[in-house]
Amino acid sequence: MFAKAVAVSLLTLASASVFAAECSVTVDSTDQMSYTSKEFTVDKSCKEFTVKLTHSGNLPKNVMGHNLVISKTADMQAIATEGMSQGLDKDYLKADNAAIIAHTKMIGAPEKETEVKFDTSKLEAGGDYSFFCTFPGHISMMKGKVVVK
Numbered sequence: 317m318f319a320k321a322v323a324v325s326l327l328t329l330a331s332a333s334v335f336a337a338e339c340s341v342t343v344d345s346t347d348q349m350s351y352t353s354k355e356f357t358v359d360k361s362c363k364e365f366t367v368k369l370t371h372s373g374n375l376p377k378n379v380m381g382h383n384l385v386i387s388k389t390a391d392m393q394a395i396a397t398e399g400m401s402q403g404l405d406k407d408y409l410k411a412d413n414a415a416i417i418a419h420t421k422m423i424g425a426p427e428k429e430t431e432v433k434f435d436t437s438k439l440e441a442g443g444d445y446s447f448f449c450t451f452p453g454h455i456s457m458m459k460g461k462v463v464v465k
Protein backbone atom coordinates (compact mmCIF):
# COMPACT_ATOMS: atom_id res chain seq x y z
CA MET A 317 0.00 0.00 0.00
CA PHE A 318 2.76 2.42 1.00
CA ALA A 319 4.88 1.52 -2.05
CA LYS A 320 1.90 2.16 -4.29
CA ALA A 321 1.34 5.60 -2.75
CA VAL A 322 5.00 6.50 -3.32
CA ALA A 323 4.82 5.37 -6.93
CA VAL A 324 1.75 7.51 -7.51
CA SER A 325 3.33 10.61 -5.99
CA LEU A 326 6.49 10.09 -8.07
CA LEU A 327 4.35 9.90 -11.18
CA THR A 328 2.60 13.11 -10.16
CA LEU A 329 5.96 14.83 -9.68
CA ALA A 330 7.18 13.61 -13.05
CA SER A 331 4.16 14.92 -14.92
CA ALA A 332 4.32 18.21 -13.02
CA SER A 333 7.85 18.83 -14.27
CA VAL A 334 6.92 17.93 -17.85
CA PHE A 335 4.26 20.62 -17.80
CA ALA A 336 6.28 23.18 -15.84
CA ALA A 337 6.37 25.58 -18.79
CA GLU A 338 2.62 25.09 -19.24
CA CYS A 339 2.95 23.61 -22.68
CA SER A 340 -0.55 22.25 -22.52
CA VAL A 341 -4.09 23.30 -21.76
CA THR A 342 -7.32 21.44 -21.12
CA VAL A 343 -10.58 22.85 -22.43
CA ASP A 344 -13.85 21.23 -21.45
CA SER A 345 -16.94 21.18 -23.65
CA THR A 346 -20.51 20.58 -22.55
CA ASP A 347 -24.03 19.56 -23.56
CA GLN A 348 -24.88 23.28 -23.35
CA MET A 349 -22.96 23.91 -26.59
CA SER A 350 -20.12 25.65 -24.81
CA TYR A 351 -16.48 25.49 -23.90
CA THR A 352 -15.60 26.21 -20.30
CA SER A 353 -12.69 28.46 -21.38
CA LYS A 354 -12.91 31.71 -23.30
CA GLU A 355 -9.18 32.08 -23.76
CA PHE A 356 -5.89 30.23 -23.38
CA THR A 357 -2.26 31.17 -23.90
CA VAL A 358 0.33 29.41 -26.01
CA ASP A 359 3.83 30.15 -24.80
CA LYS A 360 6.31 30.05 -27.67
CA SER A 361 9.04 28.98 -25.27
CA CYS A 362 7.31 25.61 -25.66
CA LYS A 363 8.43 23.89 -28.82
CA GLU A 364 5.24 21.90 -28.93
CA PHE A 365 1.91 22.67 -27.33
CA THR A 366 -0.84 20.20 -26.46
CA VAL A 367 -4.53 21.05 -26.37
CA LYS A 368 -6.66 18.50 -24.61
CA LEU A 369 -10.38 18.68 -25.30
CA THR A 370 -12.74 16.99 -22.87
CA HIS A 371 -16.49 16.48 -23.25
CA SER A 372 -18.29 16.40 -19.94
CA GLY A 373 -21.77 16.00 -21.42
CA ASN A 374 -23.92 12.94 -22.07
CA LEU A 375 -25.04 13.66 -25.62
CA PRO A 376 -23.49 11.72 -28.51
CA LYS A 377 -21.35 13.13 -31.28
CA ASN A 378 -24.14 13.31 -33.88
CA VAL A 379 -26.22 15.53 -31.56
CA MET A 380 -23.66 17.51 -29.55
CA GLY A 381 -20.26 16.71 -31.04
CA HIS A 382 -17.40 19.08 -30.35
CA ASN A 383 -13.93 19.56 -31.73
CA LEU A 384 -11.38 22.29 -31.20
CA VAL A 385 -9.81 23.97 -34.19
CA ILE A 386 -7.16 26.70 -34.08
CA SER A 387 -6.69 29.24 -36.87
CA LYS A 388 -6.14 32.91 -37.42
CA THR A 389 -9.28 34.70 -36.28
CA ALA A 390 -9.70 36.03 -39.82
CA ASP A 391 -9.96 32.45 -41.16
CA MET A 392 -12.27 30.88 -38.59
CA GLN A 393 -15.66 31.62 -40.13
CA ALA A 394 -14.59 30.33 -43.55
CA ILE A 395 -13.21 27.12 -42.02
CA ALA A 396 -16.45 26.54 -40.09
CA THR A 397 -18.62 27.23 -43.14
CA GLU A 398 -16.54 24.92 -45.33
CA GLY A 399 -16.61 22.27 -42.59
CA MET A 400 -20.40 22.20 -42.45
CA SER A 401 -20.64 20.57 -45.88
CA GLN A 402 -18.12 17.84 -45.00
CA GLY A 403 -20.51 15.85 -42.83
CA LEU A 404 -20.13 14.13 -39.48
CA ASP A 405 -17.94 11.31 -40.78
CA LYS A 406 -15.32 13.94 -41.70
CA ASP A 407 -15.84 15.67 -38.33
CA TYR A 408 -17.37 18.68 -40.13
CA LEU A 409 -13.92 19.77 -41.15
CA LYS A 410 -12.03 20.01 -44.42
CA ALA A 411 -8.89 18.95 -42.61
CA ASP A 412 -6.46 19.70 -45.44
CA ASN A 413 -7.30 23.42 -45.46
CA ALA A 414 -3.91 25.06 -44.95
CA ALA A 415 -5.49 27.77 -42.80
CA ILE A 416 -6.08 25.20 -40.06
CA ILE A 417 -3.19 25.43 -37.61
CA ALA A 418 -4.29 22.52 -35.43
CA HIS A 419 -7.45 20.54 -34.76
CA THR A 420 -8.68 17.72 -32.59
CA LYS A 421 -11.07 15.08 -33.82
CA MET A 422 -14.75 15.52 -32.97
CA ILE A 423 -15.96 13.78 -29.83
CA GLY A 424 -19.26 13.15 -28.09
CA ALA A 425 -20.48 10.82 -25.36
CA PRO A 426 -19.34 8.21 -24.48
CA GLU A 427 -15.98 9.62 -25.64
CA LYS A 428 -14.52 11.77 -22.88
CA GLU A 429 -11.37 13.31 -24.29
CA THR A 430 -9.05 13.81 -27.21
CA GLU A 431 -5.95 15.89 -27.75
CA VAL A 432 -3.80 17.46 -30.41
CA LYS A 433 -0.15 18.45 -30.25
CA PHE A 434 1.26 21.05 -32.60
CA ASP A 435 4.47 22.89 -33.29
CA THR A 436 4.37 26.42 -31.84
CA SER A 437 6.45 27.72 -34.77
CA LYS A 438 3.12 27.78 -36.65
CA LEU A 439 2.03 30.71 -34.48
CA GLU A 440 3.40 34.24 -34.33
CA ALA A 441 3.69 35.99 -30.99
CA GLY A 442 1.04 38.68 -30.71
CA GLY A 443 -0.96 37.31 -33.65
CA ASP A 444 -4.75 37.21 -33.68
CA TYR A 445 -5.78 33.57 -33.29
CA SER A 446 -8.93 31.81 -32.17
CA PHE A 447 -10.18 28.36 -31.25
CA PHE A 448 -13.62 27.15 -32.22
CA CYS A 449 -15.90 24.16 -32.85
CA THR A 450 -16.96 23.29 -36.40
CA PHE A 451 -20.09 21.28 -35.55
CA PRO A 452 -22.77 23.11 -37.58
CA GLY A 453 -24.00 26.16 -35.71
CA HIS A 454 -21.70 25.79 -32.74
CA ILE A 455 -19.24 28.52 -33.68
CA SER A 456 -21.76 31.15 -32.60
CA MET A 457 -21.17 30.11 -28.98
CA MET A 458 -18.14 27.87 -29.10
CA LYS A 459 -15.20 30.12 -29.76
CA GLY A 460 -12.43 31.77 -27.82
CA LYS A 461 -9.16 33.57 -28.10
CA VAL A 462 -5.71 32.00 -28.43
CA VAL A 463 -3.13 34.36 -27.00
CA VAL A 464 0.38 33.76 -28.29
CA LYS A 465 3.34 35.08 -26.38
Ligand SMILES: [Cu+2]
Binds near residue numbers: 381449450451454458
Ligand atom coordinates in the same frame (compact mmCIF):
# COMPACT_ATOMS: atom_id res chain seq x y z
CU1 LIG B 1 -19.41 21.93 -30.66
